[in-house]
Amino acid sequence: MKHLWFSVAFAALVGTGAQAAELPEAIKQAGTLRLTVNSTYAPMEYRDPASNELVGLDIDLAGELAKRLGVKIVWSETPFAELIPSLQTKRADFIISGISDRASRRETADFIDYLTTGPQFFVMADNAAKTAVDLCGKKVGTTRSTSFPVEIEKWSKANCEAAGKPAMQYVPGENSIDVRNQLKQARIDAAVQGSETLPYAQSQEAGKYRVVGEPFAIGYQGIMIRKDDTALREVVTQHLTAMIADGSYKAILEKWGLGANAVEKPMVNASTQ
Amino acid sequence: MRTADTYAGDFPDLSGMPVARQLHWQRWLAAAAIVLVLAAIGRAFVNGQIEWTYVGRFLTAKVILEGIVNTMVMAVLAMALGIVMGVVAAIMRLSPNPVLKSVAAGYTWLFRGTPLILQLLLWFNLALVFPTIGIPGLWSARAVDVMTPFLSALLGLGINQGAYTSEVMRAGMLSVDIGQYEAAQAIGMGRLRALRRIILPQAMRVVIPPLGNEFIGMVKATSLASVIQYPELLHNAENIYYANSRVIELLIVAGLWYLLVVSILTPLQMLLERRFARGTLQIGR
Numbered sequence: 001m002k003h004l005w006f007s008v009a010f011a012a013l014v015g016t017g018a019q020a021a022e023l024p025e026a027i028k029q030a031g032t033l034r035l036t037v038n039s040t041y042a043p044m045e046y047r048d049p050a051s052n053e054l055v056g057l058d059i060d061l062a063g064e065l066a067k068r069l070g071v072k073i074v075w076s077e078t079p080f081a082e083l084i085p086s087l088q089t090k091r092a093d094f095i096i097s098g099i100s101d102r103a104s105r106r107e108t109a110d111f112i113d114y115l116t117t118g119p120q121f122f123v124m125a126d127n128a129a130k131t132a133v134d135l136c137g138k139k140v141g142t143t144r145s146t147s148f149p150v151e152i153e154k155w156s157k158a159n160c161e162a163a164g165k166p167a168m169q170y171v172p173g174e175n176s177i178d179v180r181n182q183l184k185q186a187r188i189d190a191a192v193q194g195s196e197t198l199p200y201a202q203s204q205e206a207g208k209y210r211v212v213g214e215p216f217a218i219g220y221q222g223i224m225i226r227k228d229d230t231a232l233r234e235v236v237t238q239h240l241t242a243m244i245a246d247g248s249y250k251a252i253l254e255k256w257g258l259g260a261n262a263v264e265k266p267m268v269n270a271s272t273q
Numbered sequence: 274m275r276t277a278d279t280y281a282g283d284f285p286d287l288s289g290m291p292v293a294r295q296l297h298w299q300r301w302l303a304a305a306a307i308v309l310v311l312a313a314i315g316r317a318f319v320n321g322q323i324e325w326t327y328v329g330r331f332l333t334a335k336v337i338l339e340g341i342v343n344t345m346v347m348a349v350l351a352m353a354l355g356i357v358m359g360v361v362a363a364i365m366r367l368s369p370n371p372v373l374k375s376v377a378a379g380y381t382w383l384f385r386g387t388p389l390i391l392q393l394l395l396w397f398n399l400a401l402v403f404p405t406i407g408i409p410g411l412w413s414a415r416a417v418d419v420m421t422p423f424l425s426a427l428l429g430l431g432i433n434q435g436a437y438t439s440e441v442m443r444a445g446m447l448s449v450d451i452g453q454y455e456a457a458q459a460i461g462m463g464r465l466r467a468l469r470r471i472i473l474p475q476a477m478r479v480v481i482p483p484l485g486n487e488f489i490g491m492v493k494a495t496s497l498a499s500v501i502q503y504p505e506l507l508h509n510a511e512n513i514y515y516a517n518s519r520v521i522e523l524l525i526v527a528g529l530w531y532l533l534v535v536s537i538l539t540p541l542q543m544l545l546e547r548r549f550a551r552g553t554l555q556i557g558r
Contacts (some may be wrong), residue, residue, distance in 0.1 A: 081511065081514060081515055081520060082520065084518050084520070085520045085521065088322055089322075104516075104517070104518065105518060107518070144502075144511075144512060144515060145511070145515045146515075150516070171502075172502045172512075173502070174500050174501075174502070178500075181398055181401070184401065185398065185400035185401055185404075185416070185417050186400070186415065186417055187400070187417040
């Protein structure tokens, strides 16, 4: 039985191998992938405080991908809101930077979804809130350049206002660090961050924060590739599929404490929001 | 007595000749080259990845207009605070009292020596140092309720501006002839009255151009307050492109408004200069 599976898997590999997508000529010739990240989003991508090296789950994933493609990565950095322009202006070949797959971002690019994510409420450990509904009418902060402000409004409409409770008051923040600082000063009562970043934040400041409820909208983080770059999309999808099959994908997720956020296979534009 | 006629025989009479117009072909060439380059840049902008309908649509969007109002309110208030602090610091700096002198020097050193954005972030996060602020026994409040984005921005921008303005004011005061101080003293004026009546009015003429310059700088420096969530022009433009991803379009919208505001301020500065320079020789208007 085991042998049969192996041969099926082998046949499948050979099958895809025969029509293996090729890297675009320009990348192949340069021997480098130019990737742009916003390195303020630990543990997805951040600069290690001791070494100043760019590290994180996305960095490892991209590194493994590049190894298989036989190219080197040249990283550059940019504010979160400038990621999509970087892709459009071809400063970046693709974007892997903790960016959520959203319909509104798909006008010029496709997403290869590789990680589950969702906005997550959290509070200071001594806060009285037990469930997310307890946060109705309270000040809730999040990074203004993300999709979270809209998510909070939607959730508040459906769960606070619909139940006759006061709406959540959204307070803008500049990035996750700024939002947590506002939380510490009690400028806001609760905060929202991507569920994939909270374990790391909690490990940095042990016992300081407590999550409230579950991630309140399920979505995916995706690798963004220009719509006209179909060859690159195929190559990346193929190698990502292979990395999931041989366990190297899972190993990277486990290393960053996010094994639970794994996907079964890479999907294109799969988020429903 | 010699007349022009005396020379008529030696020199040809040129008085009736038309004056040849110089062609200045280099100017024409340079102008043409500049126009060509500008046209090429303009064409690139028109054909680039810019959706101009978004620029048109958001140019007068409510959020953008509110942003300009907030930008101007902040620029005027912060500049006013800066001028008050600057004048006081300059007077202290030029006083014979060593304590006042060092306090003023220390103020300039501290606030000119650190980046503005760092100061703004410190004011905004002041509650991490002082959870409550107030007057002991009389009144106290949570620091975060007092240090709103508005007040953090006002203090950050105004106090920083004061450090720079103090140097402008000091230069203005030093530009007034020492004889004016002595004359004021001779008719029995005290130091402060002499400053108010004699020195500062004369110093104004000198400080208006640099102060106008600083104010134009301030209009744009308010954009730094976007990081502490003060809803000025750039902050609001960013919020729009965070939602619709039209980054360059919204940056163009904000840029056009900043240019318009500065274009209005420049002639106003001229008027102000003329007013303070009345009664003196006006050079190079």
